[in-house]
Amino acid sequence: MNFMRKIPTGAEASNVLVGEVDFLERPIIAFVRLAPAVLLSGLTEVPVPTRFLFLLLGPAGKAPQYHEIGRSIATLMTDEIFHDVAYKAKDRNDLLSGIDEFLDQVTVLPPGEWDPSIRIEPPKSVPSQEKRKIPVFPNGSAPVSGETPKEAAHHAGPELQRTGRLFGGLILDIKRKAPFFLSDFKDALSLQCLASILFLYCACMSPVITFGGLLGEATEGRIVSTKIGSGQALSSSESAIESLFGASLTGIAYSLFAGQPLTILGSTGPVLVFEKILFKFCRDYHLSYLSLRTSIGLWTSFLCIVLVATDASSLVCYITRFTEEAFAALICIIFIYEALEKLFHLGEIYAFNMHNNLNKLTSYSCVCIEPPDPSNETLELWKKENITAHSISWGNLTVSECKTFHGAFVGSACSPHGPYIPDVLFWCVILFFTTFFLSSFLKQFKTKRYFPTKVRSTISDFAVFLTIVIMVAVDYLVGVPSPKLHVPEKFEPTDPNRGWIISPLGDNPWWTLLIAAIPALLCTILIFMDQQITAVIINRKEHKLKKGAGYHLDLLMVGVMLGVCSVMGLPWFVAATVLSISHVNSLKVESECSAPGEQPKFLGIREQRVTGLMIFILMGLSVFMTSVLKFIPMPVLYGVFLYMGVSSLKGIQFFDRIKLFGMPAKHQPDLIYLRYVPLWKVHIFTVIQLTCLVLLWVIKASAAAVVFPMMVLALVFVRKLMDLCFTKRELSWLDDLMPESKKKKEDDKKKKEKEEAERMLQDDDDTVHLPFEGGSLLQIPVKALKY
Numbered sequence: 001m002n003f004m005r006k007i008p009t010g011a012e013a014s015n016v017l018v019g020e021v022d023f024l025e026r027p028i029i030a031f032v033r034l035a036p037a038v039l040l041s042g043l044t045e046v047p048v049p050t051r052f053l054f055l056l057l058g059p060a061g062k063a064p065q066y067h068e069i070g071r072s073i074a075t076l077m078t079d080e081i082f083h084d085v086a087y088k089a090k091d092r093n094d095l096l097s098g099i100d101e102f103l104d105q106v107t108v109l110p111p112g113e114w115d116p117s118i119r120i121e122p123p124k125s126v127p128s129q130e131k132r133k134i135p136v137f138p139n140g141s142a143p144v145s146g147e148t149p150k151e152a153a154h155h156a157g158p159e160l161q162r163t164g165r166l167f168g169g170l171i172l173d174i175k176r177k178a179p180f181f182l183s184d185f186k187d188a189l190s191l192q193c194l195a196s197i198l199f200l201y202c203a204c205m206s207p208v209i210t211f212g213g214l215l216g217e218a219t220e221g222r223i224v225s226t227k228i229g230s231g232q233a234l235s236s237s238e239s240a241i242e243s244l245f246g247a248s249l250t251g252i253a254y255s256l257f258a259g260q261p262l263t264i265l266g267s268t269g270p271v272l273v274f275e276k277i278l279f280k281f282c283r284d285y286h287l288s289y290l291s292l293r294t295s296i297g298l299w300t301s302f303l304c305i306v307l308v309a310t311d312a313s314s315l316v317c318y319i320t321r322f323t324e325e326a327f328a329a330l331i332c333i334i335f336i337y338e339a340l341e342k343l344f345h346l347g348e349i350y351a352f353n354m355h356n357n358l359n360k361l362t363s364y365s366c367v368c369i370e371p372p373d374p375s376n377e378t379l380e381l382w383k384k385e386n387i388t389a390h391s392i393s394w395g396n397l398t399v400s401e402c403k404t405f406h407g408a409f410v411g412s413a414c415s416p417h418g419p420y421i422p423d424v425l426f427w428c429v430i431l432f433f434t435t436f437f438l439s440s441f442l443k444q445f446k447t448k449r450y451f452p453t454k455v456r457s458t459i460s461d462f463a464v465f466l467t468i469v470i471m472v473a474v475d476y477l478v479g480v481p482s483p484k485l486h487v488p489e490k491f492e493p494t495d496p497n498r499g500w501i502i503s504p505l506g507d508n509p510w511w512t513l514l515i516a517a518i519p520a521l522l523c524t525i526l527i528f529m530d531q532q533i534t535a536v537i538i539n540r541k542e543h544k545l546k547k548g549a550g551y552h553l554d555l556l557m558v559g560v561m562l563g564v565c566s567v568m569g570l571p572w573f574v575a576a577t578v579l580s581i582s583h584v585n586s587l588k589v590e591s592e593c594s595a596p597g598e599q600p601k602f603l604g605i606r607e608q609r610v611t612g613l614m615i616f617i618l619m620g621l622s623v624f625m626t627s628v629l630k631f632i633p634m635p636v637l638y639g640v641f642l643y644m645g646v647s648s649l650k651g652i653q654f655f656d657r658i659k660l661f662g663m664p665a666k667h668q669p670d671l672i673y674l675r676y677v678p679l680w681k682v683h684i685f686t687v688i689q690l691t692c693l694v695l696l697w698v699i700k701a702s703a704a705a706v707v708f709p710m711m712v713l714a715l716v717f718v719r720k721l722m723d724l725c726f727t728k729r730e731l732s733w734l735d736d737l738m739p740e741s742k743k744k745k746e747d748d749k750k751k752k753e754k755e756e757a758e759r760m761l762q763d764d765d766d767t768v769h770l771p772f773e774g775g776s777l778l779q780i781p782v783k784a785l786k787y
Contacts, residue, residue: 007046007048012049013046013050013051015052016054017054018057019063020059021057022059031052032052033087038050081101082098082102159539173259173551173553177259177547180547183608184609187608188610191461192587193611195458196583196611199465200579201619202468202632202637203640203644204247205487205622208243208244208619209244241623243267243570245620246568246573247267248620249564251264251612251613253561254557254561255615255616258554259549259551259553260538261608261609263534264579266574266575266576268574271574274522274523291503291506291512294566296566297563298566300524300563301559301560304527304528304558307555308555313532322715322718323533323715324537326692327715328577328581329649329693331648332578332648333645333697336645336646339639340642342634346425346428350424350425352426364412365411366411368402369395369408369410370392370394371407374406378405424482424483427482429635431633431635432638435638435640439464439639440646442460443460443463472636482633484632485630485634501567501568525710526708529712530575530709531575534580535551537581538580543584544602545604578644579644581648584605585647588604588606656669657682672733673734676733677730681726682734685722685726685734685735688718696712719735
């Protein structure tokens with residue numbers, strides 16, 4: 001019954017029976033097709049109805065030959081083209097024609113060149129057989145054209161066609177997605193979706209809370225405030241209820257009503273830079289920050305709706321693979337860089353003594369003393385607390401109390417900022433890299449040889465969540481005080497002087513309502529580029545999405561929720577590239593109907609709304625789960641960031657081309673573009689893309705990060721300029737989104753078409769047949785022609 005699960009629904013059997021008998025003088029062969037298929041109990045190993053019977057009986061003494069004939073017939077019946085012929089054949093000649101076509105396509109391995117006792121591994125992908133189904137001309141030749149028609153460009157779908165009507169694109173998006181709304185919930189009934197929810201929930205929590213803390217620092221607590229865990233001065237343990245609430249509210253609405261619910265919303269760096277610049281402007285000109293921010297948010301929301309009304313999302317068709325890969329690669333590299341940067345930052349917080357003398361460990365000490373030269377800030381603090389330096393028992397203070405009263409640390413076990421902290425940093429490094437490697441190992445567990453297939457698939461689906469659970473348990477058992485995730489415990493604004501509704505005018509002059517439209521224009525471009533480039537990456541054709549995209553509907557939901565968050569004083573959220581790619585990768589569906597040893601085929605993505613919906617519902621309920629979440633070490637989440645960044649780099653052609661720089665020609669893989677584009681031109685293309693990536697990195701890391709989306713937009717013009725130094729044919733191979741395997745299949749099919757056309761033009765009777773209109777046929781006897 002385990003084998004039955006691997007057999008596709010509706011499969012029928014072909015029984016091949018061969019044998020020798022002593023009463024026959026010559027072989028007898030029969031090929032029988034049953035109508036309808038009949039379940040012949042005891043004849044087949046599995047209860048599958050039999051459609052075909054092949055019977056071969058012959059005189060004794062030739063059993064090995066009969067056995068080989070039976071094997072050949074069984075091989076014939078596994079060919080999808082021949083068994084179609086067998087289903088439709090009307091006489092013996094039809095079957096013979098099908099066998100001839102099969103033999104034309106067979107590849108023969110000469111004896112002595114391979115070991116027949118060794119099993120040949122099944123290929124990871126096989127060429128398409130569609131070309132063999134193309135009708136032929138009466139003279140037996142197939143239609144030949146100079147170029148095999150390529151699949152339409154990845155942006156040529158109906159989602160991005162300009163309608164010319166107000167909200168025309170949005171209406172089409174709604175009509176396209178509405179029939180799938182119910183199935184978006186039914187299709188989530190899978191264990192894989194549960195694994196995706198748990199993985200992405202843990203992955204989304206830390207960046208949202210960290211972003212809340214950074215935003216709190218940037219705005220001095222106007223939107224969110226910073227909360228430091230007891231006994232730890234760790235910036236990554238900041239907690240912000242507004243950030244969690246905003247992410248949950250926006251994410252739930254987006255998951256329910258967006259056109260592409262596979263996209264995960266999150267915070268972005270340019271938004272943070274924009275908030276910093278806006279806050280500094282308000283502070284310098286004595287304006288109410290929250291009110292002006294609300295005005296800008298409402299203008300941005302309005303402009304996004306205008307873009308939706310005018311079908312502006314159709315401009316996404318100008319974003320090619322060149323721009324997509326540069327943007328995606330940058331975001332992935334930033335994820336990896338920030339994960340490592342956070343690990344190095346722990347080294348500053350948990351400093352250790354690099355000059356230990358093991359023989360003098362008994363004399364090491366670190367005590368708190370009165371500051372020898374207290375600053376004005378320190379004196380004001382003491383005055384505010386109504387204490388003096390002499391009233392404080394400096395020698396009895398804890399580390400946190402000493403820092404609170406601005407005391408000084410002295411002793412051989414002290415760093416400039418406090419006592420050395422043994423073990424914690426090294427334990428964090430262990431947690432960080434173990435999380436990364438264990439997640440990668442468990443994700444690939446489905447390809448291992450241990451345990452049944454179902455167990456391996458389940459372990460692979462729950463890889464990241466299992467890793468987090470294992471590392472939390474190990475950290476708890478070891479007992480080293482590693483920094484933990486901190487989540488707010490109360491649902492209330494962190495600033496007691498503000499409520500949940502912000503007036504767009506407040507104490508500001510009336511003209512600020514109008515002048516807010518200028519920064520809102522920049523913010524709109526920022527939101528549009530971040531959202532739509534991520535949406536394009538998610539909607540790639542190689543993901544084989546069946547329910548269509550909804551660029552206009554996506555932008556509408558982001559714009560509306562941005563306005564809601566602005567009025568409520570919550571952070572803004574837009575599509576997060578790496579989180580969205582990780583979400584898609586966690587929902588990949590592969591075939592189960594595979595023979596033993598056969599590679600599973602990628603079927604597509606489990607398209608549904610439930611995973612995104614549950615992720616953000618759990619994020620909103622995190623306030624009530626602090627008793628569990630407080631055990632998650634931050635280095636474990638940093639390790640998850642590293643894993644997501646590295647795994648999202650897979651499949652980016654840009655990195656494959658970078659590896660070609662140090663690879664001799666004989667070791668280069670059979671990449672499709674290397675067949676048609678000279679290697680030196682491939683290198684030039686890669687260098688240009690790499691230069692653009694470096695410039696984007698410099699801008700993103702500088703104070704000018706707010707114009708980052710404009711620089712991404714500039715990549716479209718850079719790509720346009722490349723038409724001057726590359727031919728259209730070269731760019732078609734280097735810069736489109738057709739999956740490599742599919743293009744390679746097309747190339748192989750094109751070569752086979754040419755070879756077959758040349759072969760079949762020479763008919764057995766050496767006669768060329770030229771068809772004319774009206775059914776006439778001109779026959780030219782080539783052999784009889786005199787030259």
